[in-house]
Amino acid sequence: MSVRALRGAIQLEVDERVHLLEGVRQLFQEMLTANALDQDDLVSVLFTATPDLVSEFPAVAARELGMTDVPLMCAQELDIAGSLPRVVRILAYAETELTKPEIKHVYLAGAAALRQDLAVAGDTR
Template identity: 60%
Template sequence: MVRAVRGAVQVEADTREAILAGVTELVTAVMERNALTTDDVISVIFTATPDLTSEFPALAARKLGFHDVPLICASEIDVPGALPRVVRLMAHIETARPRQEIQHVYLKGAAALRVDIAQ
């Protein structure tokens, strides 16, 4: 079955290092909590709040071995009062897990975005 898994992380600063570290932590947590390998991943969409411009979030996934997985980065809409410095992802995966067993991952300050499902 094809499923989607969501996640987000608030990074410490708009620096290349902070973005790569935060996205690495997020992608690793999504993969581990859902018992996934890169072969299970169909594609990943990354978005970043408009205040993050120092690096493409997809680079962190490439460094983790997502070499033949289609990845794309986009900018979130600039909503007044939105949580700053957030990278989100939506990964399309192949899994036998039912929808209710998919583990969505919200880390650091981004946990406030989805307190109903934050890990």
């Protein structure tokens, strides 16, 4: 078994606490499902948010999903001119039998434009 990194991102429509938590929960669950993982497989998770998202810590969504024994950390993305607004990114480390090429990365809504080469087809809301 190896430790692999899974990437994901979602662009939110607005910076509202409920909307942010719902979007992050959806993204995180889709990342786990796409890679046939569960919470016990997780080693740690890093959440980042663009500077325009201030309504809640994205990691709260994972805690609400019951992830109480997984180390979680939030950070702010660099504020680069012209970058996509209202984006939460997730970098999750998990123990898995999947090889690097088998890992499925999930990009939802407008965030699909960030890495079209990696994105799993899915929700384009």
